[in-house]
Amino acid sequence: MGNGKWEWEMDAILTVLNVVLLLGGYGVATGGPLAWGLCYNHEMSPSQSYCDSTDYVYPCTPGVEYYGRGALPIYWNYNYGTIGEALKVDLLSHPEYIENNATLAFQAAIWRWMTPMKKKQPSAHDVFVGNWKPTKNDTLAKRVPGFGSTINVLYGDLVCGQGDEDSMNNIISHYLYYLDLMGVGREQAGPHEVLSCAEQEAFNPSSSPASAS
Ligand SMILES: *[C@@H]1O[C@H](CO)[C@@H](O)[C@H](O)[C@H]1NC(C)=O
Numbered sequence: 034m035g036n037g038k039w040e041w042e043m044d045a046i047l048t049v050l051n052v053v054l055l056l057g058g059y060g061v062a063t064g065g066p067l068a069w070g071l072c073y074n075h076e077m078s079p080s081q082s083y084c085d086s087t088d089y090v091y092p093c094t095p096g097v098e099y100y101g102r103g104a105l106p107i108y109w110n111y112n113y114g115t116i117g118e119a120l121k122v123d124l125l126s127h128p129e130y131i132e133n134n135a136t137l138a139f140q141a142a143i144w145r146w147m148t149p150m151k152k153k154q155p156s157a158h159d160v161f162v163g164n165w166k167p168t169k170n171d172t173l174a175k176r177v178p179g180f181g182s183t184i185n186v187l188y189g190d191l192v193c194g195q196g197d198e199d200s201m202n203n204i205i206s207h208y209l210y211y212l213d214l215m216g217v218g219r220e221q222a223g224p225h226e227v228l229s230c231a232e233q234e235a236f237n238p239s240s241s242p243a244s245a246s
């Protein structure tokens with residue numbers, strides 16, 4: 034597909050950079066829902082502190098909350114820990130650095146887009162450009178190549194496997210909106226089953242981070 038693929042990937046990155054702002058109570062901006070931009074750099078009304086106390090590699094710092102922050106929001110202590118280690122910044126103690134430093138926020142977002150969370154898993158980039166071949170487990174978990182699995186890599190069960198849910202549909206609508214802006218026909222993005230992760234199991238379930246799937 035040549036250049037087209039690259040353009041699509043830019044669309045997808047723009048989509049996730051923007052749309053994620055709608056999750057978990059990110060605020061509303063003017064211009065209609067599809068025109069919302071990078072208006073907030075942290076989750077407006079976190080529903081929880083996103084501390085997984087069973088994680089001994091990246092234990093939560095007392096009093097610190099790991100709600101979504103950044104251009105492509107990071108959630109959970111273990112994700113702040115992993116990304117902080119990669120970028121050599123102590124995000125486990127100072128997740129607020131992501132809110133205060135735009136350079137760091139975008140470094141984290143690009144790292145997150147390009148890096149698989151676990152060995153043998155694809156990155157969002159891998160799924161998006163079609164490098165990823167589903168394993169038997171993936172197929173059993175209904176993870177098929179397509180935009181839905183890209184959402185799954187980035188958000189897991191925060192968005193996926195919850196049925197036809199608003200936060201997922203917002204992401205898909207934004208993606209299609211960007212395709213329109215770039216003059217790529219929506220029909221080329223594939224059918225709803227491929228765009229959606231409504232029925233998929235998360236690559237990394239948040240409730241049982243140690244389990245293999
Ligand atoms: C922001 O983060 C970048 C990348 O880690 C770092 O080089 C820079 O010093 C930081 N800026 C401030 C003001 O802390």
Ligand SMILES: *[C@@H]1O[C@H](CO)[C@@H](O)[C@H](O)[C@H]1NC(C)=O
Nearest residue numbers: 153168169170171244245246
């Ligand atoms: C597939 O899933 C099973 C059951 O969850 C797990 O034990 C196994 O390690 C998985 N295989 C791979 C290659 O991830």
